Amino acid sequence: MANHKSTKKRARQDQKKRVTNRYYKKSTRTAIKKLREMTSKEDAAKFLPKVISMVDKLAKKNTWHKNKASNLKAKLTKYVNSLS
Numbered sequence: 001m002a003n004h005k006s007t008k009k010r011a012r013q014d015q016k017k018r019v020t021n022r023y024y025k026k027s028t029r030t031a032i033k034k035l036r037e038m039t040s041k042e043d044a045a046k047f048l049p050k051v052i053s054m055v056d057k058l059a060k061k062n063t064w065h066k067n068k069a070s071n072l073k074a075k076l077t078k079y080v081n082s083l084s
Contacts, residue, residue, distance in 0.1 A: 021063050028054040035076060041083040048080050 002008045031051045038044040052073050059069035 021061075024054070024058060025063060028058055032072070032076065036079065039083065041080065044080045044083055048076060051076060 002011050028051070031047075031054055035044060035047055035051050038047065055064070055069045055072055058064040059066045
């Protein structure tokens with residue numbers, strides 16, 4: 001357990017950050033799942049920029065690695081382009 005004032009504060013900050021990171025990661029994963037379930041190219045093309053924006057935000061905050069984000073964006077774009 002934390003003994004110093006600064007380590008107690010750091011523990012509180014980490015707990016808040018963990019909750020927000022989990023929220024954004026989960027909502028992004030849900031959006032990706034929703035995009036992959038779409039069969040209409042028009043709907044998927046409209047939804048893709050929102051998902052890419054969410055992924056970019058996670059990469060910017062180092063919640064996800066930048067290469068993971070890049071690979072995801074490429075795969076999702078490829079999927080949307082393959083829809084007919």
